Amino acid sequence: MASWGEASESRLIGKRIPRLSGRDKVTGKAKYTFDINRPGMLYGRILRSEIAHANVVGVDLSEAEALPGVKAVIQIVEVGNKIRYQGQEIAAVAAETDDIAKDAIRLIHVDLEELPHVVTEADAMAEDAPQIRDDWAGNQSNPNVREEGDLEGGFAQAAVEVEATYHAPVQTHVCLETHGNVAEWEDEQNLTVWASTQGVFGVRNDLAGSFNLPANQVRVITEHMGGGFGSKFGPGVEGRRVAELARITGRPVKLMLTRKAEHLVAGNRPSMTQHVRAGATGDGRLIAYDMKGHGTGGISSGAGFQAPYVYDVPNLRTERVNVAVNVGNQRAMRAPGHPQGAFAMDSLMDELAEKLGMNPLEFRRINDPSEVRQAQYTLGAQEIGWHRRNSVPGAGTGVKKRGMGVGSGQWGGGGGRGTQARVTINSDGTVEAVTGTQDIGTGIRTAIAIIVAEEFGLAPTDIMVTVGDSGPGLPSGGSGGSQTTASVAPVIKTAAAAAKQKLFERIAPQLNAPVGDLRVGNRTIYVVSDRTKTIKWELATGQLGMDSISEGGEWDEELRQGGVAGTQFAEVEVDTEIGEVRVIKIVAVQDCGLAINRLTTESQINGGVIMGLGQALLEERLMDALTGRMLNANLEDYKVPGTFEIPEIKSIVFDTHRKVTGIGEPPCIPTPGAIANAVYNAIGVRVRELPITPDKILTALAEKKA
Amino acid sequence: MPDKEKKQGTSISRRSFLKGVGTGTVAATVAPSVLIGGEKAADAQEGDAVASATIQLNINGKPYQVEVEARTTLLTVLRDGIDTSGNNVDLTGAKLICDRGECGGCTVMVDGSLVYACMMLAMDAQDKQITTVEGLADGDDLHPVQEAFIQHDALMCGFCTPGFVVSSAALLSENTKPTLEEIKVGLSGNTCRCGTYPFIFDAVKAASKKM
Numbered sequence: 001m002a003s004w005g006e007a008s009e010s011r012l013i014g015k016r017i018p019r020l021s022g023r024d025k026v027t028g029k030a031k032y033t034f035d036i037n038r039p040g041m042l043y044g045r046i047l048r049s050e051i052a053h054a055n056v057v058g059v060d061l062s063e064a065e066a067l068p069g070v071k072a073v074i075q076i077v078e079v080g081n082k083i084r085y086q087g088q089e090i091a092a093v094a095a096e097t098d099d100i101a102k103d104a105i106r107l108i109h110v111d112l113e114e115l116p117h118v119v120t121e122a123d124a125m126a127e128d129a130p131q132i133r134d135d136w137a138g139n140q141s142n143p144n145v146r147e148e149g150d151l152e153g154g155f156a157q158a159a160v161e162v163e164a165t166y167h168a169p170v171q172t173h174v175c176l177e178t179h180g181n182v183a184e185w186e187d188e189q190n191l192t193v194w195a196s197t198q199g200v201f202g203v204r205n206d207l208a209g210s211f212n213l214p215a216n217q218v219r220v221i222t223e224h225m226g227g228g229f230g231s232k233f234g235p236g237v238e239g240r241r242v243a244e245l246a247r248i249t250g251r252p253v254k255l256m257l258t259r260k261a262e263h264l265v266a267g268n269r270p271s272m273t274q275h276v277r278a279g280a281t282g283d284g285r286l287i288a289y290d291m292k293g294h295g296t297g298g299i300s301s302g303a304g305f306q307a308p309y310v311y312d313v314p315n316l317r318t319e320r321v322n323v324a325v326n327v328g329n330q331r332a333m334r335a336p337g338h339p340q341g342a343f344a345m346d347s348l349m350d351e352l353a354e355k356l357g358m359n360p361l362e363f364r365r366i367n368d369p370s371e372v373r374q375a376q377y378t379l380g381a382q383e384i385g386w387h388r389r390n391s392v393p394g395a396g397t398g399v400k401k402r403g404m405g406v407g408s409g410q411w412g413g414g415g416g417r418g419t420q421a422r423v424t425i426n427s428d429g430t431v432e433a434v435t436g437t438q439d440i441g442t443g444i445r446t447a448i449a450i451i452v453a454e455e456f457g458l459a460p461t462d463i464m465v466t467v468g469d470s471g472p473g474l475p476s477g478g479s480g481g482s483q484t485t486a487s488v489a490p491v492i493k494t495a496a497a498a499a500k501q502k503l504f505e506r507i508a509p510q511l512n513a514p515v516g517d518l519r520v521g522n523r524t525i526y527v528v529s530d531r532t533k534t535i536k537w538e539l540a541t542g543q544l545g546m547d548s549i550s551e552g553g554e555w556d557e558e559l560r561q562g563g564v565a566g567t568q569f570a571e572v573e574v575d576t577e578i579g580e581v582r583v584i585k586i587v588a589v590q591d592c593g594l595a596i597n598r599l600t601t602e603s604q605i606n607g608g609v610i611m612g613l614g615q616a617l618l619e620e621r622l623m624d625a626l627t628g629r630m631l632n633a634n635l636e637d638y639k640v641p642g643t644f645e646i647p648e649i650k651s652i653v654f655d656t657h658r659k660v661t662g663i664g665e666p667p668c669i670p671t672p673g674a675i676a677n678a679v680y681n682a683i684g685v686r687v688r689e690l691p692i693t694p695d696k697i698l699t700a701l702a703e704k705k706a
Numbered sequence: 707m708p709d710k711e712k713k714q715g716t717s718i719s720r721r722s723f724l725k726g727v728g729t730g731t732v733a734a735t736v737a738p739s740v741l742i743g744g745e746k747a748a749d750a751q752e753g754d755a756v757a758s759a760t761i762q763l764n765i766n767g768k769p770y771q772v773e774v775e776a777r778t779t780l781l782t783v784l785r786d787g788i789d790t791s792g793n794n795v796d797l798t799g800a801k802l803i804c805d806r807g808e809c810g811g812c813t814v815m816v817d818g819s820l821v822y823a824c825m826m827l828a829m830d831a832q833d834k835q836i837t838t839v840e841g842l843a844d845g846d847d848l849h850p851v852q853e854a855f856i857q858h859d860a861l862m863c864g865f866c867t868p869g870f871v872v873s874s875a876a877l878l879s880e881n882t883k884p885t886l887e888e889i890k891v892g893l894s895g896n897t898c899r900c901g902t903y904p905f906i907f908d909a910v911k912a913a914s915k916k917m
Contacts, residue, residue, distance in 0.1 A: 018856050018857055018859060019856075019859060019861075021864065022855065022856035022859075022861065023848070023852075023856060024864075025855075025861050025864030025867045025868075026839075026848070026851075026852040026855045026856055026861065026867060026868075026871050027799070027839065027840065027842075027843055027848070027852060028797070028798065028799020028800070028838065028839035028840045028868045029799070029840070030864055031798065032798075032801075032865060034798075034801065034802075035785070035798035035801075037785075037786070037794050037796055037798070043786075097786070098782070098786065099775065099777060099778070099782075174899050175899065176801070176803045176809070176811065176863070176865040176866055176897070176898075176899050177801070177803075177863070177865045224863070224864060224865075225863060226801075226863050226864070226865030227863045227865060227899050227900060229899075258805070259803070259804055259805055259806075440863065441862040441863025441864065441900055442862070443862070599859045600859060600862075602859075602905075603859050603862055603900075603902065603905060604862075606901055606902070606903075606904045606905065607862060607900045607901030607902065608901070609901065610901030610903065611899075611901055634804065634806060634808070635803070635804035635806070635808045635809050635897065636804070636806065636808045640897060640899060641901070641903075642894060642896075642897055643889075643890040643891075643893045643894045643896075643903060643907075644890055644894060646890070646903040646904060646907075649904050651904075
């Protein structure tokens with residue numbers, strides 16, 4: 001049975017290894033899709049609707065077509081089509097320069113007949129709201145109802161009850177490299193696309209279908225990728241249209257979304273509003289939970305959230321609907337549904353604990369079924385200094401008040417079948433590892449090198465890793481669900497082991513030893529029972545000549561495991577005069593299974609915490625009900641965390657077992673709840689709406705006073 | 707700030723070339739007068755469709771002759787420029803991310819000062835020494851900041867990294883021993899979405915010990 005061995009046996013796995021792409025990234029040499037410059041390349045742009053809801057009456061491309069430097073103009077909507085959100089694609093151009101393309105889209109004349117729109121959930125759910133989806137009466141999906149146990153019986157046992165409404169607004173992904181592609185046709189049957197994507201094979205298959213080509217005649221390349229967070233699967237409208245522009249013009253075309261379009265149409269995290277009534281027994285058991293909630297994923301559905309979350313509740317009823325608004329569609333965003341659900345649940349837990357007169361950590365210990373989190377509570381509480389917490393919320397004196405809170409999360413991340421990989425040993429001693437996954441910034445390229453290098457007794461920098469290219473025809477799944485490492489690692493490990501076995505079979509006769517006695521380490525193959533019998537790595541591989549060893553790998557259930565638990569503790573300082581919340585420290589205790597690379601794992605935890613901090617304190621998509629437009633579709637008014645917001649972050653890689661697990665998403669889950677609870681502990685008034693901005697703090701404080 | 711997407715009509719006046727001034731800490735420098743060399747540009751009038759000129763820029767110690775329009779930004783030349791011999795300038799380390807002087811993805815040094823290249827017109831960069839992230843290393847010897855960024859994993863997707871590296875190098879050239887607060891101020895004009903900040907702070911501290 002394959003295994004990763006014991007920690008004490010690992011030379012590289014689990015250590016802190018700088019990533020292989022570091023040098024290219026710090027010198028500016030790393031080429032992202034946005035950086036691809038092909039000979040004769042044109043620049044594409046898309047004209048988008050500024051109107052949220054309209055009938056298309058006319059589109060006139062002629063002036064744009066006549067502009068010198070414009071090589072193609074294509075219409076995307078047809079007369080008679082409906083525009084259903086701001087940013088929807090109307091037409092696209094390809095021109096000699098980006099500036100000419102920009103000029104050209106201004107010369108496209110569009111006649112739109114405006115229709116009544118709704119862009120806020122309140123407007124969409126109002127009684128006299130215009131119907132914007134034919135299939136959803138009142139702009140709402142059919143309720144999704146879940147019932148377990150005996151709800152009324154549960155409430156009958158409750159000693160305390162809390163009833164509250166929690167809200168988290170829509171967030172956008174804010175990928176720093178916007179969605180986009182460079183498309184180039186070699187001939188009419190062969191297309192190459194550089195894509196900013198989380199799934200090269202998904203993009204390949206979609207484009208092959210769109211252009212009716214055999215899949216292997218489309219090659220998709222993603223050498224480096226500037227952030228996706230769940231929003232970059234499939235080529236999208238922009239990807240299909242740039243390939244069309246390249247086909248029409250016979251030249252390569254680059255088309256990247258503008259920053260504004262990125263906010264409008266490239267995905268978002270749905271909102272959540274939940275009204276909860278919950279009860280707990282006198283001895284601290286969560287006993288009844290009744291939740292009615294809604295959220296919006298834009299004009300589409302998909303606004304799910306976790307409720308209840310993490311903690312055991314025997315008696316419950318939940319009812320939720322999706323609300324349609326005239327706004328661009330949601331896409332998966334880092335742990336879809338979890339952070340907003342966790343924020344509400346962890347706020348509720350603290351409210352119940354207070355009514356019980358119980359320490360919120362103690363209340364969690366009683367209701368949390370996860371043994372891992374139970375251990376994490378102890379460790380996290382020690383690290384943050386939980387004993388320093390206000391025993392009476394808001395008890396601090398002075399203008400700036402401090403408080404502490406805790407939040408929890410869980411995720412899967414166990415990977416799955418569907419990855420093919422090849423590990424090759426060449427006669428010059430070099431080793432190559434190839435697979436069709438992609439490095440979206442998480443460091444899978446380096447993880448692959450570590451696994452192969454561990455197997456061969458080499459250094460990670462000795463391994464030439466190729467990912468992000470469908471050309472070699474070795475598929476792997478999209479990088480979503482924190483599945484990449486757990487999907488890829490087992491296949492790479494077995495491929496490397498198979499290649500090593502082949503090499504040992506070649507060398508064993510020379511060393512006069514059975515294959516099973518051979519080991520490799522420190523660039524030398526040796527016989528374990530007689531250490532005097534050795535051969536240097538290069539001398540061994542040199543005998544391969546033209547006959548290099550190249551082996552595929554296999555999926556192995558035993559090498560991976562899903563299901564991770566996480567806990568975070570926050571300490572904040574609230575300025576009660578100006579309402580500002582400053583996070584002082586976050587302790588993130590994250591179950592990581594077997595961390596292949598401890599350094600990049602810590603980076604992921606830091607990153608999750610910071611994204612969660614943004615959701616807690618800063619981020620909100622603002623829609624203008626009157627005009628139907630987004631008010632903050634830029635990086636100035638849509639706030640993401642910057643250097644001043646960054647607290648001390650203690651990211652703890654919590655080792656639980658020796659099987660690979662993905663943790664890209666889970667570290668962002670507990671943060672908003674932990675911060676919200678810390679704010680309450682600091683000032684003694686609860687803000688139940690994210691983001692926790694100064695206006696909300698000041699309003700809450702004023703209401704308390706009144 | 708005027709919304710350039712919504713400007714009407716085809717005629718482009720020189721006034722409209724000037725983009726709004728950014729609100730980040732690293733302010734873009736926009737010279738009061740626009741120098742245009744070459745005959746075509748000399749004939750340029752308010753209201754002319756497009757005026758272009760051949761200018762020379764000194765980037766990373768190397769001269770580049772490029773044809774630019776009056777509205778062409780320094781960033782456009784670095785990334786998309788083609789010199790008069792037909793070669794791509796191809797210095798794509800600086801990135802266009804926010805396109806309005808907010809995120810620092812396009813940070814370069816001009817005569818030693820930090821500038822957002824998306825906010826500076828190419829013609830205003832004439833007769834100045836421009837240093838991009840590609841020009842920081844001395845051959846194969848990386849700048850201490852670059853070395854520290856690698857060792858401390860001060861990068862994830864890496865898209866914002868060139869901007870952070872240039873800003874960090876500039877910070878350390880002015881203040882060789884910055885405190886954490888000074889590092890936060892020095893890098894406040896740069897934005898990262900992956901959340902790499904803690905390791906960036908560590909890297910800058912580590913690099914400062916080697917300056």
